[in-house]
Amino acid sequence: MEKGKPVPAPGTAGRQKLFKNEGKDQEEMKKKRNEVTVEIRKNKREETLQKRRNVPNTEDTTVTTDSTTEECEFLDFLPKYEEEARENLSNCSLETIVERAKSTDPKTQLDAVQAARKLLSSDKNPPIDALIQAGILPVLVNCLRSTGNDNPSLQFEAAWALTNIASGTSQQTQAVVAAEAVPLFLQLLNSPHQNVCEQAVWALGNIIGDGPTLRDYVIQLGVVEPLLTFINPDIPISFLRNVTWVVVNLCRNKEPPPPFGTIKEILPALSMLIHHTDINILVDTVWALSYLTDGGNDQIQMVIDSGVVAKLVPLLSHREVKVQTAALRAVGNIVTGTDEQTQTVLDHGALEHFGGLLTHAKEKINKEAVWFISNITAGNQNQVQSVIDHHLVPLIIQHLSRGEFQTQKEAAWAISNLTISGNKSQVAYLVQEGVVPPFCNLLNCKDTQVIQVVLDGLNNMLKMAGAEVEALAAMVEECEGLDKIEALQNHENVDIYKLAYEIIEQFFSDEGQEDTELAPQATEQGFEFSAVPDNQQGFNF
Numbered sequence: 001m002e003k004g005k006p007v008p009a010p011g012t013a014g015r016q017k018l019f020k021n022e023g024k025d026q027e028e029m030k031k032k033r034n035e036v037t038v039e040i041r042k043n044k045r046e047e048t049l050q051k052r053r054n055v056p057n058t059e060d061t062t063v064t065t066d067s068t069t070e071e072c073e074f075l076d077f078l079p080k081y082e083e084e085a086r087e088n089l090s091n092c093s094l095e096t097i098v099e100r101a102k103s104t105d106p107k108t109q110l111d112a113v114q115a116a117r118k119l120l121s122s123d124k125n126p127p128i129d130a131l132i133q134a135g136i137l138p139v140l141v142n143c144l145r146s147t148g149n150d151n152p153s154l155q156f157e158a159a160w161a162l163t164n165i166a167s168g169t170s171q172q173t174q175a176v177v178a179a180e181a182v183p184l185f186l187q188l189l190n191s192p193h194q195n196v197c198e199q200a201v202w203a204l205g206n207i208i209g210d211g212p213t214l215r216d217y218v219i220q221l222g223v224v225e226p227l228l229t230f231i232n233p234d235i236p237i238s239f240l241r242n243v244t245w246v247v248v249n250l251c252r253n254k255e256p257p258p259p260f261g262t263i264k265e266i267l268p269a270l271s272m273l274i275h276h277t278d279i280n281i282l283v284d285t286v287w288a289l290s291y292l293t294d295g296g297n298d299q300i301q302m303v304i305d306s307g308v309v310a311k312l313v314p315l316l317s318h319r320e321v322k323v324q325t326a327a328l329r330a331v332g333n334i335v336t337g338t339d340e341q342t343q344t345v346l347d348h349g350a351l352e353h354f355g356g357l358l359t360h361a362k363e364k365i366n367k368e369a370v371w372f373i374s375n376i377t378a379g380n381q382n383q384v385q386s387v388i389d390h391h392l393v394p395l396i397i398q399h400l401s402r403g404e405f406q407t408q409k410e411a412a413w414a415i416s417n418l419t420i421s422g423n424k425s426q427v428a429y430l431v432q433e434g435v436v437p438p439f440c441n442l443l444n445c446k447d448t449q450v451i452q453v454v455l456d457g458l459n460n461m462l463k464m465a466g467a468e469v470e471a472l473a474a475m476v477e478e479c480e481g482l483d484k485i486e487a488l489q490n491h492e493n494v495d496i497y498k499l500a501y502e503i504i505e506q507f508f509s510d511e512g513q514e515d516t517e518l519a520p521q522a523t524e525q526g527f528e529f530s531a532v533p534d535n536q537q538g539f540n541f
Contacts, residue, residue, distance in 0.1 A: 054167040094134040120164040137179040144184040152193040159199040166206035205246035212253040251288040257295040267306040286326035293333035300337040316353035335375040358395040367407040374414035400438035419460035428539035440481030468539040
């Protein structure tokens with residue numbers, strides 16, 4: 001599932017077509033842009049909402065998830081039950097609780113189901129497997145079947161207990177599904193009792209969050225339409241938060257992605273929710289969009305066509321870091337698409353926000369901002385020029401030499417991509433801004449991929465330098481870059497030592513072949529030097 005950043009092989013044929021922008025292989029560039037997110041993807045779990053959530057006891061009226069969801073007042077409006085189960089259930093075995101939950105006496109049954117629910121709502125080590133082995137699942141599922149909604153308290157307690165079982169391992173979630181709970185949860189979405197509806201929503205969210213197989217199973221049973229009807233002005237904010245969380249889970253996973261029909265159904269709702277003032281709902285909405293834009297160019301285009309980009313881009317400067325983080329991921333995914341899709345983001349003024357993002361106090365924001373820019377510098381020359389015009393290149397160069405290594409790595413990609421996509425004046429601008437010393441310093445790192453990315457970038461700069469190649473080579477030598485390149489001739493990676501050897505042979509060897517076009521020509525008046533052809537003009541330092 002992780003994306004990688006392929007580095008062109010050092011063979012002359014494969015590498016030569018990447019030296020000049022006008023000759024670059026568009027498919028290769030597209031592939032690289034779609035695969036530039038290894039480190040970004042590895043860390044995203046720290047910012048995203050948990051897939052599944054346990055519902056605590058009513059005694060605790062807040063539900064804490066992770067860093068993207070703060071306190072949720074889901075339980076504030078719930079009916080208040082007895083503080084403790086009946087005394088005769090307090091010390092019962094699990095088997096006894098299960099047996100009493102089968103009772104035909106409504107009060108005995110409700111007390112037993114509530115006792116099971118309280119055990120399953122424990123913060124530490126709820127006895128999920130033990131209760132499953134004791135036979136609780138068919139009993140709870142049967143409680144959902146209360147005909148005519150004549151026992152909403154029992155339905156609610158049973159749904160709550162099943163929700164917490166489904167919040168466990170994948171095997172435990174599968175057990176709830178195998179007990180045929182999902183069709184009954186879908187029926188409960190039509191309950192006239194709001195707490196029962198919401199508990200069914202929460203249970204379905206846990207099941208959908210298990211993975212693409214159960215997600216698609218619940219979708220096929222028709223969850224989307226009734227779920228989206230809850231998105232209306234009259235719904236309590238706590239309920240809407242849960243609905244939005246389930247929508248996030250519907251958008252998760254890309255192997256396979258959600259069905260296109262489902263995405264089309266969901267996008268109008270997300271386009272509406274992105275205007276919501278509640279931070280939790282806003283954060284979840286933007287994460288949902290980030291998942292959809294991480295599913296390939298077709299899904300990116302669907303998001304663009306929904307018109308949501310105009311609202312998404314301003315969130316890059318939102319006062320809440322959680323909103324910024326989610327928005328940055330979403331727009332970052334969009335610019336891994338085609339140049340045209342990338343341009344949509346730029347046309348909405350995205351680069352105006354990156355001065356602040358590249359100097360943000362949080363390093364993770366810096367890293368993803370640099371990653372975003374690396375995808376712009378992998379675009380066309382107009383897009384490269386936009387980065388330059390917004391004065392972002394000096395900030396990228398700063399990230400080459402400071403901060404966490406993963407940010408430096410993204411900066412190396414941003415620079416190397418510019419040497420592929422940019423024209424000679426744009427690459428010369430890099431050199432003028434002092435890119436060479438910090439770029440060369442990364443040749444000392446232990447990351448093989450970074451070393452090759454830097455060598456590729458230096459090789460491209462030197463090939464573009466034309467008449468200024470000696471001046472550029474001197475810069476590399478002065479910052480001890482040549483020493484580092486020479487040392488890499490002994491590197492264990494065959495691609496690295498071959499490329500290091502090529503660079504030294506072509507640009508730092510006194511025995512290089514004579515360029516016949518620049519060699520002095522014998523005439524009657526003596527030797528004359530030819531002018532540099534227009535198509536080989538070098539840098540103007």
